Amino acid sequence: RRTLAAADGFLAAGDTRRAGELAESVVASTAPGRDRAEALLVLATVRRDAGDIESAIATFRDALEDAAGDPAAQALLHQHLARNVRFTEGLRSAERHARAALELAEATADPALRAGALGAHALLRFNAGEPNALALAEEAERLVANVEDPRLRTDVRFELAHILAWSCRLDRARSLLEALHAKWRDRDENLSQNALWYLALVEFRAGRWPLAAEYAETSREIGLQYTTELRETPSQLWPVALVALH
Numbered sequence: 001r002r003t004l005a006a007a008d009g010f011l012a013a014g015d016t017r018r019a020g021e022l023a024e025s026v027v028a029s030t031a032p033g034r035d036r037a038e039a040l041l042v043l044a045t046v047r048r049d050a051g052d053i054e055s056a057i058a059t060f061r062d063a064l065e066d067a068a069g070d071p072a073a074q075a076l077l078h079q080h081l082a083r084n085v086r087f088t089e090g091l092r093s094a095e096r097h098a099r100a101a102l103e104l105a106e107a108t109a110d111p112a113l114r115a116g117a118l119g120a121h122a123l124l125r126f127n128a129g130e131p132n133a134l135a136l137a138e139e140a141e142r143l144v145a146n147v148e149d150p151r152l153r154t155d156v157r158f159e160l161a162h163i164l165a166w167s168c169r170l171d172r173a174r175s176l177l178e179a180l181h182a183k184w185r186d187r188d189e190n191l192s193q194n195a196l197w198y199l200a201l202v203e204f205r206a207g208r209w210p211l212a213a214e215y216a217e218t219s220r221e222i223g224l225q226y227t228t229e230l231r232e233t234p235s236q237l238w239p240v241a242l243v244a245l246h
Contacts, residue, residue: 014226037066077105115143135216193222
């Protein structure tokens with residue numbers, strides 16, 4: 001348990017290499033079950049953040065097998081799979097995981113799990129062009145308002161912000177994203193740079209291009225500090241390039 005806590009700490013600090021090493025040591029020395037599933041979850045997150053999405057998905061699936069008999073852990077892992085397999089297997093496969101997460105969450109009667117599952121489902125419905133996506137995201141945000149976990153509240157609000165930004169509801173998106181940035185800028189740089197990434201998109205669409213360029217570059221500078229071996233991802237560069245192009 002201490003090793004897993006340390007791995008989480010290294011992950012939050014941006015040292016994905018050390019986080020991965022610790023998680024792998026737990027996987028190698030622990031019998032299948034909840035602890036091993038948690039270690040696999042950390043390892044999958046490390047691989048996803050390093051850009052190895054296919055390896056991350058395979059690791060999330062290994063964790064799902066280890067979590068058999070634990071509906072809460074399975075619900076969380078289906079959420080992760082829903083958010084990630086959309087990039088490799090498409091929206092139908094992702095939505096199957098989102099529905100499984102929602103069914104498990106409802107069976108456990110856990111509002112936090114239900115909010116997370118609804119948020120993931122809303123994101124996928126929006127990407128599929130379904131008209132009820134915004135309503136699902138708003139319901140998830142209402143549910144998560146009374147949840148103690150601040151990270152979960154933030155994840156759900158980012159999913160709502162994603163829908164608002166990409167559907168050009170710019171004032172609502174800006175207000176939500178500015179609040180997220182203000183909350184996390186002194187506590188979690190990864191979350192603050194994610195807010196700035198979306199704010200760059202919002203201000204670009206609002207025609208405020210100098211501000212969009214400032215947000216995009218700041219987001220890029222922060223994100224670079226948390227990448228493996230200082231390798232940038234296409235998504236980090238995209239807002240900078242988009243504004244420069246226009």
